[in-house]
Structures are given as C-alpha cells and as structure tokens.
Amino acid sequence: xxxxxxxxxxxxxxxxxxxxxxxxxxxxxxxxxxxxxxxxxxxxxxxxxxxxxxxxxxxxxxxxxxxxxxxxxxxxxxxxxxxxxxxxxxxxxxxxxxxxxxxxxxxxxxxxxxxxxxxxxxxxxxxxxxxxxxxxxxxxxxxxxxxxxxxxxxxxxxxxxxxxxxxxxxxxxxxxxxxxxxxxxxxxxxxxxxxxxxxxxxxxxxxxxxxxxxxxxxxxxxxxxxxxxxxxxxxxxxxxxxxxxxxxxxxxxxxxxxxxxxxxxxxxxxxxxxxxxxxxxxxxxxxxxxxxxxxxxxxxxxxxxxxxxxxxxxxxxxxxxxxxxxxxxxxxxxxxxxxxxxxxxxxxxxxxxxxxxxxxxxxxxxxxxxxxxxxxxxxxxxxxxxxxxxxxxxxxxxxxxxxxxxxxxxxxxxxxxxxxxxxxxxxxxxxxxxxxxxxxxxxxxxxxxxxxxxxxxxxxxxxxxxxxxxxxxxxxxxxxxxxxxxxxxxxxxxxxxxxxxxxxxxxxxxxxxxxxxxxxxxxxxxxxxxxxxxxxxxxxxxxxxxxxx
Ligand code: HEM
Numbered sequence: 001x002x003x004x005x006x007x008x009x010x011x012x013x014x015x016x017x018x019x020x021x022x023x024x025x026x027x028x029x030x031x032x033x034x035x036x037x038x039x040x041x042x043x044x045x046x047x048x049x050x051x052x053x054x055x056x057x058x059x060x061x062x063x064x065x066x067x068x069x070x071x072x073x074x075x076x077x078x079x080x081x082x083x084x085x086x087x088x089x090x091x092x093x094x095x096x097x098x099x100x101x102x103x104x105x106x107x108x109x110x111x112x113x114x115x116x117x118x119x120x121x122x123x124x125x126x127x128x129x130x131x132x133x134x135x136x137x138x139x140x141x142x143x144x145x146x147x148x149x150x151x152x153x154x155x156x157x158x159x160x161x162x163x164x165x166x167x168x169x170x171x172x173x174x175x176x177x178x179x180x181x182x183x184x185x186x187x188x189x190x191x192x193x194x195x196x197x198x199x200x201x202x203x204x205x206x207x208x209x210x211x212x213x214x215x216x217x218x219x220x221x222x223x224x225x226x227x228x229x230x231x232x233x234x235x236x237x238x239x240x241x242x243x244x245x246x247x248x249x250x251x252x253x254x255x256x257x258x259x260x261x262x263x264x265x266x267x268x269x270x271x272x273x274x275x276x277x278x279x280x281x282x283x284x285x286x287x288x289x290x291x292x293x294x295x296x297x298x299x300x301x302x303x304x305x306x307x308x309x310x311x312x313x314x315x316x317x318x319x320x321x322x323x324x325x326x327x328x329x330x331x332x333x334x335x336x337x338x339x340x341x342x343x344x345x346x347x348x349x350x351x352x353x354x355x356x357x358x359x360x361x362x363x364x365x366x367x368x369x370x371x372x373x374x375x376x377x378x379x380x381x382x383x384x385x386x387x388x389x390x391x392x393x394x395x396x397x398x399x400x401x402x403x404x405x406x407x408x409x410x411x412x413x414x415x416x417x418x419x420x421x422x423x424x425x426x427x428x429x430x431x432x433x434x435x436x437x438x439x440x441x442x443x444x445x446x447x448x449x450x451x452x453x454x455x456x457x458x459x460x461x462x463x464x465x466x467x468x469x470x471x472x473x474x475x476x477x478x479x480x481x482x483x484x485x486x487x488x489x490x491x492x493x494x495x496x497x498x499x500x501x502x503x504x505x506x507x508x509x510x511x512x513x514x515x516x517x518x519x520x521x522x523x524x525x526x527x528x529x530x531x532x533x534x535x536x537x538x539x540x541x542x543x544x545x546x547x548x549x
Contacts, residue, residue, distance in 0.1 A: 053412040056101055059083050059093040067094030073232070076396050076525050077424045080104060084425065090409050092417065096236050099417045100399075103408060104425050110471035111408055112421035113480035115400055117144055120419050122482050124401025128238035129528075132248060133226050133321060135256060135314030137307075144481065149301055150315060151485050157295030158489055160372075165290055166205040166489075167372040167496055173200045174500040183548060184541040187510050191332045191532050194497075198328035199223065199320075201493055206323070207316055208293040210262045219258065223320065225251035230321060232528055235399075252317070259313035263297060292319065319486070325529040326394040327490045331497050332532055333392035334384060336521040337439045338502070339509045339538050344384060344441060348502050351380045364503040365545040375495050383441040385494060389476040391439060394529045396424040398478060423475035432473045504546055510537040 061067045071079045072095060083091055084104050092101040103111045123140035131141045139147055177197050181188070199220070204212040211219060229248025239245055266289070273285050288294050296312045307315070338345050353362040355377045356370075375381075399418050406413040413419060428436040433443065470479035477484035484490075509518040521536035542548075 053407060053410055056090045056092045056408075056411040056413065057087040059087060059091055061094055065097060067096070069095045072100075073526060077422070077428060080422055080425050081428070090411055092413075098236070100420050101402075101413050101417045102420045102422065104422060105429070106426060106471045106473050107409075109421050109423055109426060109473075109475055109479065110469075112398065112400060112419055113470040113475070113478060113482070115406070115419060117481075119404050119406050120400035120402045122398075122400055124403060125399035125418055126235070128236065129230065129234045130318070130321075132234075132238060132245075133229050133252060134318040135252060135310065137311035138314045139318050146301075148481065150307075153296055153299040153307075154292055154315070154319065155485050156299075157292045158485075162205075162290050163488070163492055164372045167370060167375060167492060169204050170201045170493055170496040171370050171500060173197060173204060174497050178500065178504050181542075186539045187537045188540060189535060189537045190335055191328065191534075191536065194331045194335075195324070195328040197497060198324055198331065198493070201497070202320070202323050202327065202489075205493075206292045206319060206489070208262060208289055208291045210265070211258070211293075211316075214258070218254070222251040222255045222258070223324070226255065226317065226321065227324075230528060232526075235528070255317055256310065256313045259293075259316050260309055262293070263309050263312060266294070266297065292316070322484075323486050323490065325527075325531065326486070327493055329394050329529055329531045330385075330389060330392065330490065331494050332536075333521070334388040334494065334498055335501060335507070335538065336509065336532060336536065337388050337391070338384070338498075339507050340518070340520060341439065342508075344380075345502050347380055348378075348384065348499070351378055352499060352503070363545065364543055367503060370496060370499055372492065375492060375499070378495065378499070380441065381495055381498065383444040384498070385491065386444050387439055387441040390427045390433065390474060391437075392523065392530060393424045393427060393476040394531075395476075395478075396525070396530055397422045398482070423473075423478075426473040427476070429473055503543075505540040505542055507538045507540040510539050 059068055063070075068079075072093070080102060083093070083102070089104045089108055090102065092099050094100070102108070121144070123144070127140045130139060134141070138150060142150070174197060177193070177200070200212065200215060203215060203219070225244075225247040228244045229251075231244070233240075270288070277283050277285050293312070293316055296307055296315055300306055338348075349364055350360040352364075352367055352370075352374075354360040355374050356362070356368050357366075397420050399420050402413055402415050402417045402419050405415055406419070427433070430436050472479070477487045509520060511518050521532040523530050524533045
C-alpha cells in the first residue's frame, strides 16, 4: 500500500495508515466503530450535563468524526491562534469525537495547570497513552498523591553532587559520538544523531551503567518499539489490532524484565560486598551507583512502604520516555537556530573561554574540560536555550480530563471535555515577545515589562519567576503539580552537548541544491513531541585544529 504523506494528513490518521503490514481495512473498520462509540458516549455525557452557564464557543467543523483534527494536527499553534482571534481565549472544538476545550494565554495556562484534582485529572487524559508503555503502579496508574511522592524520589536523586558526576559523562559521550563523524559533511540529518546522543547520555546518567552498556544490543530496539506506541493515536485508543500495539506490549514486557534483572544483580552485588566487608572490616566498600535507579530502589514512601521492583522498573521506563524526545528535539532545534546565527556561536565560544580560562580569545581546541560549575556560569548559553525553547517547545499542548463540571470566564466546561492549555501559543504572543518568530536570545537579557506595565515579569532580582508561576506566557516545562522534574537534568545535558558541539564544529544549514539557499528547519507537529521535519540537515566542518590526522 502506498504510504500516505504524514505532513499533509493529521497525525492520528497518519499513524493509522503508516503501518505497512497492517491489516488496514479491518483495523480502520475497528477504529471507526470505536470512534463512533467514543463519539456517541462523549456527546451524550455533554448533553446530559445541566450546565449552569453557557458552554464555550464551539469551533465549527465539516467532517463529523475527525472534527478539527486536520488543521489542529498539522499546524496546532497557528490554528489555535486563529481560533483565539475568532472565538476568544476559551473555546471548544471536536477532534476524533472528543470535545477539546482550550484555555489560552497566561490566564488559561494558570487555570489548566492549577485545576483542582476533583475537577480534572491528567491521568484521565493520558492513561491510555502511558500506562501500556510505562506500566502499572507508576505515574498515571496511581493516585496523584503517589505520583507526587514518586516525582520527589526522582528529584531527590538529582543532587548537585550527582550533576557534578553527570557533566563529565555527558562530555565524554558527546566527544565519542562527534569523533565517529567524518571531518566534514555537507548533509548531516541532525535529529537522529541527537536522539542517539540523548539516549546514550540519559541512560548512562539516570538509568545506570548497565542499561548504557546494553544500548547497542536490545535496549535501542525495545526503545524504538515503545516509542512507536507513543503516538497521537495512542492518546485516544489504549489498544487497537495494529502491529505497533503488539510491538509496544512486547517491548514493555522485555524492558521491564531487563530492569528487573539489573535490580536483582545490584542486590546480589551489594549483598556480597556487605558480606566481604563483614568478614574483613579493612576492606572499604565501593560507593553505590549515583543514578536514579539506585535512588528508587532505596526510596521509602511516607507510609513506610517501598516501591515494588516492578514499579521501579516502570518508573525507569517512564523517565526514559519523558526525557528522550523532549531533550533530543530541543538540542536539535538549538543547533538549527545557531546554524543561522554565527555571531551567537562566536559569542558562546567567547563565553566558554572567558569562564574557563579568563581569556575570551582562547581558541576552542585549547579550552579546558567542561565542568558543572563552569556550565552554571554560561549565561548566554542559558539565554540561547531559553529562546529556543520559547520557539520550539517540545510539548505544545497539555491535557486534563474534566471529571466534574468547571466554570471559567463565564462558561461551564462540562465533565467529559478534555481541558487543554498550550503555552506555545502564549510564547508566540507578539505583545510579549516582539517579532515573535525571530530567534533572539538577547530578549532575555533585560527584564521585560508585563501587560500590567510592571517591569520584571520574567526576571525579578535575577530570579526567573516565569518558571515558577503558572500565570505566565513562558512555560515550556509546565507548572503546578504536573510540572517537569527533568528540567534541571535536561538543562545540563543540553547545555553540555551544545557547548561541546560549538567547540568542535563550524556549521550552517544544508544548502538546497535547487535554490542554492539555506532554508531553516521546519517543525513537524504530527508526532506527540514537536520535532524537526524529517531530513532537516546541517553542513559542518570540524575546526581546523581538531581535525583527525
Ligand atoms: C512533565 C517538558 C525533559 C520528566 C513535563 C511537562 C512538560 C515537560 C511541559 C508537563 C506536562 C503536563 O503538565 O501535562 C519537558 C521539556 C523537557 C523535558 C521541554 C526538555 C527540554 C524531561 C526529562 C525528564 C522529564 C529529561 C526525566 C528525566 C518529566 C516528568 C514529568 C514531566 C516525570 C511529570 C509528569 C506529571 O507530573 O504528570 N515535562 N520535559 N522531562 N517531565 Fe518533562
């Protein structure tokens, strides 16, 4: 069967049809049935609700089942902005039979990120997608209070001393990957390379050395199959008779067992070390591994219980999935932006030189090793990352399922609706970010006045409040109870990779052979995480002094 072009079809439809070996017609028929049932149950639940206030304006659509899936799926940010211009900052549209109610701008961000658990839940919106991939007993398969404790366990593991150990690991992984590339390349597709580097660094630092060592055998393939089950269609359908669903379930089982084996081996090793030390107290025991896996193995809930081994394994899968595409796409976008901004690359190198040697003119090949403490002083790098995340937030829409009618701005949002926020929309607001399409790290240099005219909406006394408060235009890591816990790790991981990349290479966007121009990379919104369109490539040369003999 001919493959459909996923850039012109909405993501859900593209997902369905791109499995070449799928018994396509049977699957589509099954899907249609499920959609019809979903659609009828969702509309009957809305009809049944006795709204005290009017419903939010409904964006019209002409295709009954898909609703507005096509324009939203292909260009969500600009489509939401168009809807906002016509219907205001709160409106509903239909997608795959579901009612999606968007609350936009800083007020909407605040409302959705801080919605009460009694009214709307993330697990209601995400469980079909996540539980089969992550597994039971974690994240959206447990009450929110348990998730909060699980997030705290992970956060507690990410200490300053852990980060000090992680930065050299990330630097070595980056150096090894770059060393394997030829000295120059006129067409390097960046995203797959950054995905490889991210999985190597994240698995090494967070998952444990054992998983890193298995990356070249089974783990990479298992990750691929799990990832294939992490697509827009999986948000709506927990199970369908499609090959990607079978592969996902198989990969989940094997991946869980892989972690369970590692857990058992660690316990055996710890027991034999303890026995050796007991027999001969002059032996000094090696320190336990400093990774998240070990912290979860040792963590204790407030009620005194511990996570089961399965739960530890499932949490590791959850972290792998949460951190992989978000970080690899963010790294790629930064490089694509820098590929069109040589002045900022030069300034980043001067910053590294100044911080590490005191002389801004030290050439890249003579720069000392990058450290965690140095990374923290790279303020331009920080602004570059912030600005790139403003333009290219990997997660453009967050969702909650309304379980009890809500009131917002004079409307009732009924139970059964998906309540959605899109910080990406406010991050392109021209009133807050003049010339919003432009990559301009300098916009983070000076505190900026907010709508109320108060200077310092994002920076007050050097503290970045946008990261803390939900009534903000800038929320790439979310806010409230579901806020990202991987931000600091991602920041150090991406910062170290970018720093090593600019030291090693001169680079530009790949030249288009027909036009002779160097076009920018375009976003592909058809997967859950916003990635560069397939094939987006750079041209690079290793810096003269670093070339291989
Ligand atoms: C939650 C973004 C990296 C783990 C979130 C949310 C966003 C986000 C927007 C909120 C989702 C919601 O409210 O529905 C990002 C970005 C990243 C990144 C932009 C990188 C540039 C990571 C990494 C990890 C991670 C590296 C793991 C080490 C999590 C977890 C949650 C989360 C556990 C909590 C989910 C919840 O409480 O419901 N992230 N993330 N993230 N992220 Fe990240």
